[in-house]
Amino acid sequence: MRLLFGHDAAVGEWVASRIPHVGSSANLGPFVAIGVCSDKLEAGVVFHNYVQSYGNIEVTCAADSSRWLTSRLATGIMHYPFYQLGCQRVTALTPRKARPARQFLEKFGFRQEGVVRRGFGSDDMFVYGLLRSEWERARINRGRVDGQESASGSQARRSGSVG
Numbered sequence: 819m820r821l822l823f824g825h826d827a828a829v830g831e832w833v834a835s836r837i838p839h840v841g842s843s844a845n846l847g848p849f850v851a852i853g854v855c856s857d858k859l860e861a862g863v864v865f866h867n868y869v870q871s872y873g874n875i876e877v878t879c880a881a882d883s884s885r886w887l888t889s890r891l892a893t894g895i896m897h898y899p900f901y902q903l904g905c906q907r908v909t910a911l912t913p914r915k916a917r918p919a920r921q922f923l924e925k926f927g928f929r930q931e932g933v934v935r936r937g938f939g940s941d942d943m944f945v946y947g948l949l950r951s952e953w954e955r956a957r958i959n960r961g962r963v964d965g966q967e968s969a970s971g972s973q974a975r976r977s978g979s980v981g
Contacts, residue, residue: 819860819886821894822853829853833862836880839913839938846878852895854886861886863895865908873906875899884922892926893960900950907949914942927956 822829829851830843840846849866853859861881868875877899881887899905910928912919924930928946937943953959 819854819856819888819891821891822855822859825853826851829859829862830864832859833864833878833880836882837878839941840878850898852898854881854891854895865899867909868903868905870903873904874909875903875905875907876909876911878910884918887926887958889958889960892958896953896959900953905950907947908953910946910948911937912944912946913938914944920944920946926958927952 826849827843830846830849832853833851834840834843834846843849843864846864846866848868849864851862851864854861854863860883861879863877863879865875865877896908899908908928910923911934912923914933920930923946926948928948929952930944931947932945934943934945
């Protein structure tokens with residue numbers, strides 16, 4: 819599997835179509851998306867709601883299988899918010915009822931920080947965070963970036979522009 823850059827719109831729609839409370843990538847605002855593919859798209863990670871002055875960005879992801887994430891790919895994905903954008907924190911919001919998503923975030927190293935009651939309409943919103951210092955110590959972080967494939971013209975996206 820490899821990382822796919824420069825196909826933000828397609829990867830963003832793919833992710834949004836798999837998450838009922840998101841619905842459409844338009845609901846994410848400006849974003850940068852990273853795909854994980856073999857012969858086809860297997861997973862997608864969307865970074866959105868970037869606030870440079872706070873050093874914070876939100877992440878939303880989806881996958882067709884739970885077997886897509888390797889240490890090598892995780893390191894490549896997290897390079898974008900922490901080292902290209904210089905974020906100190908990545909935030910994830912997930913419904914209480916999305917237990918597999920919450921377990922995935924916790925396995926990845928995110929910590930549950932709070933609950934927004936009825937934040938997703940009839941479901942509570944769980945707030946998770948991952949600090950750069952925690953990522954640097956995470957077991958899944960291999961500390962180097964590889965497995966990346968870029969589409970032409972994606973350099974501007976990877977240089978840190980969201981939106």
